[in-house]
Amino acid sequence: MFTRLKTFLTGSNQRGSIKRIELYGLDNLDDDSIGYPPNPQGIPIVQPRVLRERLESEIQFIRNELGMTFDDFDLYILPVMETLITYADLLPASEYKHHSTGGGLIAHSFDVAKRAMRDAQHTQFPKGHGFLSDTQRSNIQWKAGTVLSALLHDGGKILADLIVTNGDDDNELIWDAHSESTIHEWAARNEIERYFIRWRKQRHQKHQNASLMVMQRLIPQATWSWIDTCYDGKQIHSAMLSAVANADLSHPVSKIVAEADSASARKDMLTKNSHITKEVKRAPLSEILADLMKHYVLTNKWDINRKDAPVWFVNEDLYVVWSSAIPDLLEDMHAMGYMIPQVPEVLARTMIEEGMALPNGDEPLFAIYPEILGDAKKPVKLSVLKIRNVERLVIEQNKLYSISEHKQKRKAPPIIDIPPEELDIPEIPPMTQHQKRFESSLDTIDRVLGGMSTNNNKQDLGQTISTVEDEHKTAGPQPCFECDVAKFIHSKFDYDTVNGSINVPASDLLDVIIAMQESGWDLDDARAAITDSHEVSINE
Template sequence: MTTLVDRLLRKFNLLPKVVVAASASSALAQVKRIEDLRNIPRYPPFMEGLPVHAPWVLLTTQKELTGGIQQLIANQELLETHYNPAMLRLATLVQLLPASQAHHHRGAGGMLRHSLEVGLWSLQQTEGKLIRGVVTPQQRRVIEPRWRLTVFLAGLCHDLGKVVTDLTVTDRENSQKWRPYNQSLYDWAISHGIENYFLHWQEGRGKKHTHVSSTLIDAVISKETLDWISDGSTDALIWLTESLNNNPGSSNQIHNFVVRADQLSVERDLKSMGAAMAGYEIGVPIERYLTDIMRRLVQEGIWRINEPSARVWNIEGITYLVWPMAGEEIARRTRDEDIPGLPKTPDGILDMMIEREIAFLREAEGDPFFYIAPDVITEKIPDMRLKAIRLRDQALISSMPIPPISGQIHSSKASSQNVPSTSVEHVERAEEMPPQPQHVSSTSVERLSEKCLSLDSLEGAMGELLRVLIGEFNLGKKSFADLGVKDPNGCVYLKWPDTFAGYGFTPKQILTELSNMGWMIPASEVAKIGDAVFSSGVAKAIKLTADVGRLFVVDDQPVSEATEKTAIDTVQPSSSLSADSIAEPVAAEVSTSAIRKPAQKARTKANPSDAVVTKPKLPVISSHSGNPNASVSTPIKTRKGKPIEKTD
């Protein structure tokens, strides 16, 4: 019914002339099924239920946990007979049920995940533990594997009672109800043709599940396993039922393992996926995107943990990320995946992490970063310190506990440079010298035009390693004359892998890090390592950029004489070269008319290894630049005076 007021309001355009209600009714009348609206978000959300999946598929999603269990048990027969069947039966029983309604592991699959975590971490605690009352080696061989299996099963089954006391499961129409004592959830769903099942939480459930968990062990633990555990002694079975009922006796030797593992699992989940992310369910959950990226970097092995060249360090229980290298790798992922809402630069990511309290900087005055010195590195390189930020909790980046290692935390990297004051002055003096006129390639020009590096600006593990290496050259602990050579362009060749021996880094780590930092020039498109002429002759070498090379200034060879050494450069591959010719080095043309001053001659007598020094006039000569049939033979003299014939 239209009133006079309505007509007046429409006349003055204060009400729409089309009746909205009528149009809405006609639109809804065309919708035949509620599924047509499922793509439109609404509150409360549509109830979809949890899907049914094969048990082995569910275990595949928890590979890091099942794999950890398999690594702890060396006996393959035990795994296949007792451990693996128990995990499979658990997945058959609980499917994707959550472990709680609004607390820990509250998402789909939470109960399976939580049970596997507690089982694994309970089992880990038995490593190196002795069983009270077991005296002889014969007793230990029989009882220990049964005891460890019992500990694992106690952790695996500790929450089984929740499927009875905490919730009920039905089909969509609520016409079929799952009865846990009758059959597993998977078997029930398959027998009734149910694709999605629905949960109904019980009120006032409290901790009632602890009283009935032991009544369901037959659903997870086979009779064969129970029989094997009880062979020789029934103590393990008694401890198992006591632990599941949360009523351990004074002699129980498994319950405390389960309690600690359960507490750890709950704590880590609340920090990583539970309470730590509360309040971000609506909108773009950028913290979840960020933690997901960091977790993937760890899982994929890009971020190593607690080892040389690692990005993640747990020093005395506090987790650190090496910065800015970790930030650059996060930023690369955000750019590649074009994730909305996440910064695309390391600085932007750091600001966001600090703002959201995912990570922290130092609050004291001075340098805001932490400088960590893990013992595993300082044992090899005493003064190495890594710039880092402190992570709020390790659970943000790893679902598995990261073991702590020993180390020191410093407020600055002042003492990380093993370089005496005279060496620093030497470097500064060399930086003030005007550049010598020389021909460089376009690639070298681009590199030299970049921002000049200094010892202080060398970042990360490789930066610290180079800083220590330069310091050892300057202190005479290592001989640059034996291990290094600088070409006319300022690039430095370092003998490979001799130069980097004893620092605790693998060759792969060194090559990868130097390449990622842009400090190394590959020998060719197919190889990072080439050849160079050192005092002892031709040897394998890696080539550092001129920007890094300018930092290698040693007392016995200042920059003005650095070009007296010779090097073999690698021919850049072209379409006219074969794969074999790409790998062939081309000798530098040198002059044998080196003239030394009297003082230098006296020094030559004192040090026979410096007998002959030759000056290159051209850094590279390629036989392919002229007549392809021509053969150029160039003698190269080493410091020992022995010519090397190279035919291009």
């Protein structure tokens, strides 16, 4: 950093200018606009020492547990960390997914490095061309290389994914991420107090090759030489490049970094705080569910194309057996405090509405008949959700083997000619005469309720309520519920309670809603309360 400043600054006031630039900006991080997407005020310029001090505990944690001597750590690892801190500044790690607030990229990088370090501590790295003892003597370089790969795995996002500007449309200044100047130095020279971020389109996974450039740029020659001087040095160097490029997950280094990255993103998506100001953030539900599914696949919790597997790759398309996926997803979501609908169909339609999955016409699920299940005469049917992009859930999609379906299920049924006068055509009720092209998650509740808003007859309602109350008297000790809708349903109806959740048959939803209306609930409020409650399950 100081070498770059000396190259830029000349004249007798060189030392004073360096000090002035070093002290330019805020001396704290107490600014509400640190967060992404930024409000019109942008992200503030903060003095580098403040960010370095904030990350001191992260640095010391790795320093104490990596197993290197403190002198070697300070000589070979610490310079990489400090250079990354000044280079990444307060940039987020993503636009709206994980670690999407100010300082998110640095927070994510150090979190992945810590996770990778822990995994590397009990990993037996592959033996090179020498003896096993040679690899064991190279163990500290293996661990250091793993930590550095994890630390820099997303560094390419600075080059490939985003553009930093001064936010002035009339006189726009853009920071050159390839230059020797950091964001802070660029801002100080141009007297910029806040900067803005513009995300590049179609950037998915393009940062991985750029991360290789950042790795070569941020790791000094002394560190590379120290790694190369051990017996497995060349193999370690090659493994680091593969890990940052997200290639060859069969190698321990790549697998450790990929799993640490996934675990860090998953944890952040399931929490509601930013990294510095503790502000509440919200991510699309489909993104959280997709990250969970990606984590299950990466950690081998979910199999692909096997008997009882939740994920299938058929005819080059990726499908999730939705009924098998829901229990795992709900367990994780509820464990982190999310109160989301427990109706599988509603969650499937949410995935479709937010662009994560594709619909099957008006229906949310597809039917597939994998060739490895059953036979041509008795194929096994799976009801599945079709994922829009394979790479969203599977990192190494090039290693997926696509299977086919049983062909018999595609045979059209025989056509029987029936005279028109013999056809029994039922009368179409008014509610179905103007169906939407695609049913939304909220429409699903409307359909299940059976169009009760068009049958709001006071006399019938009174009779129904009387019948409901007579048939569903509850005796004995009362379970403890937190939400009002669960308390109400339990007081009026005699439904089973499993794991703290009332199981309401879909056929009884009309009765439940009518009872709620008679007790003063608004129709829309009643629908929303049932859909959103984690203590009410609708069984179709």
